Amino acid sequence: MAGTDRTGEWISGGPAIVLVEPQLGENIGMVARAMANFGLSDLRIVNPRDGWPNEKARAAASKADPVIDGARVFARVEDAVADLSYVTATTARPRDSHKIVIGPAEAGARLRARMEAGQAAGILFGRERFGLSNEEVDLADEIVTFPVNPAFASLNIAQAVLLMSYEWMRSGEELAGRPRFDAPAAPPADKADLYRLFDHLESALEERGYFFPAERRAPLTHNLRNMLTRPGFSAQEISALHGVLRALRKAPRDAS
Missing domain, CATH: 3.40.1280.10 (SPOUT methyltransferase, trefoil knot domain)
Incomplete structure (x- = not known):
């Protein structure tokens, strides 16, 4: 045209x-x-x-x-x-x-x-x-x-x-x-920050044997990533979750 x-x-x-x-x-x-x-x-x-x-x-x-x-x-x-x-x-x-x-x-x-x-x-x-x-x-x-x-x-x-x-x-x-103003919201995290959280969580779960047997890894990872992309975490929330994971990784593994 x-x-x-x-x-x-x-x-x-x-x-x-x-x-x-x-x-x-x-x-x-x-x-x-x-x-x-x-x-x-x-x-x-x-x-x-x-x-x-x-x-x-x-x-x-x-x-x-x-x-x-x-x-x-x-x-x-x-x-x-x-x-x-x-x-x-x-x-x-x-x-x-x-x-x-x-x-x-x-x-x-x-x-x-x-x-x-x-x-x-x-x-x-x-x-x-x-x-x-x-x-x-x-x-x-x-x-x-x-x-x-x-x-x-x-x-x-x-x-x-x-x-x-x-x-x-x-x-x-x-x-x-639209209304002229709205309540301020925390800016969401960049995808790079979210993907680093994926890696951190999955490596922590790997250490604890969560992905056993090996064929469970793909569907479990798929479900975890779906859950983590839904909330629209802020950068501050992503940082807090990294802190939670670091603390959990320091905890002794349950022998059972």
Whole structure:
């Protein structure tokens, strides 16, 4: 659709868009174009199959060069979201998870509220072929799914980003009538702090034989991470939990 005004203000900012192992440069370029359409600029790419930078991505972006030029590449999902405090994961498939599931409009409003409160936020998008793994969804706070035809639910990555980007921009209008002020809340911890708590807790449980036999480790870890991502811990609460774990690790192990 034509209508671009090159003299207009270039809107930027918004939540981080995190693409997990995208395959085609063209798809990344179309994602960048969708982001630019709705004022998003923080593109993060985890292990792009065809490497980065990618000229096919730039060509498909149709002049969304600021998004392409600012894109950052990461080796792991954990690294890509480490500085964020609120992360949603998009998926079309039901998950073995107790995370809250919301639609794109509600997700846009929640992202807007978080970011206007000074919190860094982002959205995870999975691979073209099979989306996000359960382990990657475990790293997010909530799940976003789209109201699509159940007999044909698959969206390509650019479509999914376009829908979420649109809801992000639209949420700015929907939240215009909010109260002028609200009770202050403790800022949530960055994901890097939460993931360090995962490691601390799991290593402490390993010492105490919690993951015995070995085949119990994956489902137990999945359940623990689901529980720990739900509350939205503050940095102070994460610090307190580390202190609890350190104290428990000093305690003598029960011989029984």
